[in-house]
Amino acid sequence: MPLIDKISVELGAQEPWPKDVKLYQPYEVEQILLPDNANCLAVQAFLKMCHLDFQVEPRPNAEAMSPTLKVPFIKAGRFVTAELEGIVQFVNGKGISLTDKLDNEQKADMRAYMSLIHSVIEVAELYICWVDKETYNEVTSIRNGSIYPWPLNYIQNFAKRNQVIKKLKALEWYNKSIEEVFQEVENCCEALSIRLDGKNYFFEDNPTELDALVFGHLFTILTTPLPKSDLANIVRQHPQLINLVQRIEKEYFKKETRH
């Protein structure tokens, strides 16, 4: 099967970007959780940076529909591709790339920073949502369970929480205190801020998928109301990052509303 999948991706790559591309994600208002929202926004930002047309299609069962069981995923013609890395690869296959001008060293750099965000900010978001009691009870359990009828919502919350906790244990994050988690995020923001170093984007004047990913996560952290606002406060202490987020929002998302 994987071979067939690969072949189908290869074949799909030869076709131009279809018109009816749809991005599937959970409902933004009622359902979506912080980490998922960040990833969905990152993909949206990336596609917009590539000037590719797509429609956002909210579905309650988007997560189950996804081939990797993670949101978001896009459907382009007959092809279904999930998550930012997969989608970047898919888009590159069509000859569209944001990283053409980067040399190998810069590309490696970019990948390192992207993996930093995945392994720190994304994990911290999962920790806040599922381990922190206050956030879990007031936000996560209600939103995650909102699409299921009773008693499935309880069962599903329980199952999903166990799943996340298992993942956090494997990453050795579960036993961290919330202060330690915030410290990790602080360090990560510091590193990003230093890398940005006053430039418009991480790599000179053009955005890359790294910018999309940073935008997705930081914008979501800044705009999502949670019982604990510490995460947003940490990000606010880095004006460079705030500027980047505002720049991308203005450049790629505000235009849409003006139409």
Place this chain on the structure above:
Amino acid sequence: MGTVHAKAGENITEVPDFGEKRVFNEPPETYSFKEIDLQEVKARVDRINVDGLSRTKNDIVEDCIKELFKAKDFQDVLLKAHRARVKLDELGCFKNISIFIDTSKGTQATPEGLEVTFNVKEHKRITGGVSTHVGNNEGALLVGMRAPNLFGRGGEYKWNIVMVLRKLATLTLTTSVFQAQSEWPTSGYKQLERGLLVDLGFYSTPLLKHNLQWEANIRDLNVLSRASSFDVRVQSGLSLKSALKHVLSVDLRDDLIFPSSGSLFQLTSEVAGIGGDVLQGCLSGGYMSNINNDMKISISDMYFLGGPLSIRGFQMRGVGPHSDGDALGSQAYWSAGMHLFTPLPFRPGKGGFGELFRTHFFFNAGNIGNFQLAKDNDLLETLKANMRLSYGLGVALRLGNMARLEVNYCFPHSFDKGDQTHPGIQFGIGVQFL
């Protein structure tokens, strides 16, 4: 009733299973036996013992066996004892019933007196078990629990109602917790079901069986591969089904798998009984609609048609709408089947192994679709449009008393563009058949 040979002087007769009527055709040369006409032997039942009762209340057992006291001769005793055994069996309280008949002894014994002893073994208060359940081309592990005879009254606590409806009414409560994993390559999805089923079965009249079922079921639907149709992918995820079901059945068949006479009315009906060959007809149908817009009908609920056990000559689920080769199902269907069963040609293994086999000729018809029950168009016309037909012949084998195995050669006669036909040899195994 034929005559039964008894050895002179022997007076203990064990009737382990009197259900099968046996006629002994002794060759006339044998003189070691003396013929006795049982009707001539006067008999009177002095005593009836029932061994092995602990929970079951006396009165319901007494009701079953008191007829036996009215017996006048030995044949009558045997018949009535058998009838009592059947009644006891129908209470559903006992897993094993055997009968001993002896001459009565003691001071109060009459010269023709007999003593009948029923040895019964009660069901445990709760029985449970793990079993493998074979469905139509799928298997499932079933962990079940049953509480028969809950209150010592044949499982029946509404005793007043039962009095009116004669003693045949029994109430069985079956609870099962199940987890079933099924894969449907023809529809491009796999499904994990976890659920709870409570079934309350009772007879309202001796033949009318009701099953009230409540089923709560969590279904986790996933696509089988990346290649699965997007129309199927859209439906993946968890869903909860809570259903109340009423099954009304009248089963008059003499055999579950190869009936030769009798009929079953459920959703299917079988009419039979022409000479040695059996002509069997089935008709079934189904229709569903949304109760309200909040309730969704997913692919797990849809009706599918086609396959070796429904409309033969088509791929499994091969009739009806498809998307990228995956069957999507429809909200309504009807199907009908006509079978001509005959014993194997030249009757090999007659009376033994060969009885497990039948050759059959079949003719299947059906239709599936989202029929709109509008007033302005004729329902019959709607149902007839695009009707699928197939016919063929094959050999059927009975497996246990439960399932049927068929090897058929099929000719799909009329089909729709989207259908996936399967002409030629088709193999099927299952419990429910068209």
